[in-house]
Amino acid sequence: MSVYDERPWLGLYGDQAADKQLEYGNALEMFRAGVAADPDGAAVKYFDGVLTRAELDEQSDALASALLANGFGRGDRLAVYLQNVPQFLVCMVGTWKAGGVMVSINPMSRTRELSYLLKDSGATVLVCLETLYDDVARGVVPDTDVTVVLTTSELEYQSRNDERLFKGVNRQRHDGTTDFTELLQQHAGQTPPAVQFTPNDVAFLTYTSGTTGVPKGAMNTHGNVVFTASVYRDWARFAPGGSVFGIAPLFHITGLIGHIAVSFLAPSTLVLAYRFDPQVVLDALLEHRPTYTIGAITAFNALLGSPEFSKDHFSSFTSVYSGGAAISPTAEQAFLAETGKQVHNAYGLTETTSPMTLTPFGAPSPVDPTSGALSVGVPVPSTIVRIQGEDGQDLPLGEVGEIVAEGPQVVAGYWGKPQETAASLPGGALKSGDVGFMNPEGWIFIVDRKKDMINASGYKVWPREVEDVLAEHPAVRESAVVGVPDEKRGETVKAFVSVKPGATVTPEELIAHCRERMAAYKYPRQVEIIDELPKTVTGKILRRELRE
Missing domain, CATH: 3.30.300.30 (ANL, C-terminal domain)
Structure with missing residues (x-):
C-alpha cells in the first residue's frame, strides 16, 4: 500500500472527508427531487426574467416530447451551441427526458471547430443562437448528421434590450430551422414517457480544449454528475436558499457542474448574465445578490480591475471558489484585500467532471515554501490522488511527478476513441498531464503542465x-x-x-x-x-x- 492509498488527509476535515455515496441514481432524478422540494422557487434568473423550477420542468417536458416526435431516440446526441442563457438548462433536462446525451459546444467555436464537434459526436439535433446560426452553423450543418436545427435568441426569457449586452442582436428567422420557443409552445402540456438511467449512462459529452491535439469528447456519466455536484454543495457549504452566480461559461465543465448541477441538487437559483462582461457582471451581482460562485481567477481579476468595482459587489457571497486557471499567492491575497472574502482553490479537469481536489471551506490554501506555489487543495471524498514518475510508479511525498486520479468523478472514457482512452485512462485512473507533488498533510501542489x-x-x-x-x-x-x-x-x-x-x-x-x-x-x-x-x-x- 502506498502513502496515497492511506490518504493522509482523511480525518483532517471532519465528516466532509468521509467516503460519499450517490444520493441519486442519475442526474435527472436529482433534478426532479429539486422540483418536488421547491416547485415555485426560481431555477434561473436572467436579468429581469425568472424561470421557476416547475416552469423548467414543464418546458423540458415539452422539448423532450418534441424531440421524440421528430425521431430522437435513446442515446442520441443533442448539441447545444449557446451562451449562458436559460435555454441551456431546458436543453440539458429535455435531452435527458428524451433518453439522450447532451453535447456542450463552446459558443466561440467557428466553422472548422463546429464541424469537427458535430461530426465527432454524431449529434442529430443542434440548438443554437440565431446569431451563431447565421454566422457559423448555416454552412456547417449540411455536412453533418444533424437533421433538426432549433434556433433561439439571447433576447428571450428577459425584457431588457441593453446595448452593452445585445448590441447588434436582432431576431432572425432562417430557412430550414425551427424556432425553439414556438416548438415548446406546440408541445406544451405533453409529458414524455418515463426514462431510466443508471449511474454509468452518459449524461453529456464535454470536449477537451485540444491544447495537446484533437479535442476529445469526455463521456461524463450521470454518476459523475451527481457525485461532483454533491462535492461542491458540501465542501463549499452551499445550502438551500442560496443562489449560484454563473460566472463560468455553461458549456465548460465548471459551468455544467459548479453552476447548473449544484443548483439542481441544492436546489437553488442560478443567476445568468449572458456572457462575461465585467460591468454587466458587477451590475448583476448587486441586483441579484448571489451567495456562491466558482470561476477562473482571470475573471475575478477583471472584476477587481473594473473602475466600478467596490467591496459591496461581493458582500452577499458566503463562498467563493476558483478553478480553471492557476492562482498565485499574490492574486489570492489581492482578492481577499479587495473583497474581504477568501477565494478557495479548486482543481479538476474535463475528465474528472470538475473537482478532483478542493480547498476545504474556511481553510486558506498553504503556500509551498520552496516553490512558492499555492496549493490546489486536498483530494475530495472517495478520491485517490497519486503522484507518479515516468515509470508509472508512486513517488514519495514531496517528490514531483504526474498527478493521477481515481474516483467516482473520473469519466468512463473518450467518445469513439478507445486508443486515447487506454492511454490517458489506464485501468480507469486519469493521467492528468499536470505535474505536481503532495506534502505530508495531503495538500496537492501543481508545478505545471507536463508539456510546458x-x-x-x-x-x-x-x-x-x-x-x-x-x-x-x-x-x-x-x-x-x-x-x-x-x-x-x-x-x-x-x-x-x-x-x-x-x-x-x-x-x-x-x-x-x-x-x-x-x-x-x-x-x-x-x-x-x-x-x-x-x-x-x-x-x-x-x-x-x-x-x-
Whole structure:
C-alpha cells in the first residue's frame, strides 16, 4: 500500500472527508427531487426574467416530447451551441427526458471547430443562437448528421434590450430551422414517457480544449454528475436558499457542474448574465445578490480591475471558489484585500467532471515554501490522488511527478476513441498531464503542465514558478512564460506580460525583478509586454499560441 492509498488527509476535515455515496441514481432524478422540494422557487434568473423550477420542468417536458416526435431516440446526441442563457438548462433536462446525451459546444467555436464537434459526436439535433446560426452553423450543418436545427435568441426569457449586452442582436428567422420557443409552445402540456438511467449512462459529452491535439469528447456519466455536484454543495457549504452566480461559461465543465448541477441538487437559483462582461457582471451581482460562485481567477481579476468595482459587489457571497486557471499567492491575497472574502482553490479537469481536489471551506490554501506555489487543495471524498514518475510508479511525498486520479468523478472514457482512452485512462485512473507533488498533510501542489516544462541548459524550469514571481511586481496584471529556442542554452525562458491600467514598467525592470528572486537558470532572459494574453473562453492562458 502506498502513502496515497492511506490518504493522509482523511480525518483532517471532519465528516466532509468521509467516503460519499450517490444520493441519486442519475442526474435527472436529482433534478426532479429539486422540483418536488421547491416547485415555485426560481431555477434561473436572467436579468429581469425568472424561470421557476416547475416552469423548467414543464418546458423540458415539452422539448423532450418534441424531440421524440421528430425521431430522437435513446442515446442520441443533442448539441447545444449557446451562451449562458436559460435555454441551456431546458436543453440539458429535455435531452435527458428524451433518453439522450447532451453535447456542450463552446459558443466561440467557428466553422472548422463546429464541424469537427458535430461530426465527432454524431449529434442529430443542434440548438443554437440565431446569431451563431447565421454566422457559423448555416454552412456547417449540411455536412453533418444533424437533421433538426432549433434556433433561439439571447433576447428571450428577459425584457431588457441593453446595448452593452445585445448590441447588434436582432431576431432572425432562417430557412430550414425551427424556432425553439414556438416548438415548446406546440408541445406544451405533453409529458414524455418515463426514462431510466443508471449511474454509468452518459449524461453529456464535454470536449477537451485540444491544447495537446484533437479535442476529445469526455463521456461524463450521470454518476459523475451527481457525485461532483454533491462535492461542491458540501465542501463549499452551499445550502438551500442560496443562489449560484454563473460566472463560468455553461458549456465548460465548471459551468455544467459548479453552476447548473449544484443548483439542481441544492436546489437553488442560478443567476445568468449572458456572457462575461465585467460591468454587466458587477451590475448583476448587486441586483441579484448571489451567495456562491466558482470561476477562473482571470475573471475575478477583471472584476477587481473594473473602475466600478467596490467591496459591496461581493458582500452577499458566503463562498467563493476558483478553478480553471492557476492562482498565485499574490492574486489570492489581492482578492481577499479587495473583497474581504477568501477565494478557495479548486482543481479538476474535463475528465474528472470538475473537482478532483478542493480547498476545504474556511481553510486558506498553504503556500509551498520552496516553490512558492499555492496549493490546489486536498483530494475530495472517495478520491485517490497519486503522484507518479515516468515509470508509472508512486513517488514519495514531496517528490514531483504526474498527478493521477481515481474516483467516482473520473469519466468512463473518450467518445469513439478507445486508443486515447487506454492511454490517458489506464485501468480507469486519469493521467492528468499536470505535474505536481503532495506534502505530508495531503495538500496537492501543481508545478505545471507536463508539456510546458522548459529545459534550459539541462535545468528544468517550470513556467508557473516564474509567473508567480512576476505576479509579485506591482505593475504586472498577467503573465505567461514559455520556452523559446536558444543557440547556447537549447531553450531559454521568455515571459509575455500585460500591465495594470495606469502602470508602467520596462522589460529590463521585470527581468531584474525576477533575477533578484530566482536561481540564475530560472529568470526570464526575454520579456515582451503585450496588451492582452491569449486565453480560452474559460480564462485559461494559451501558452501554445505564445510559443507559436
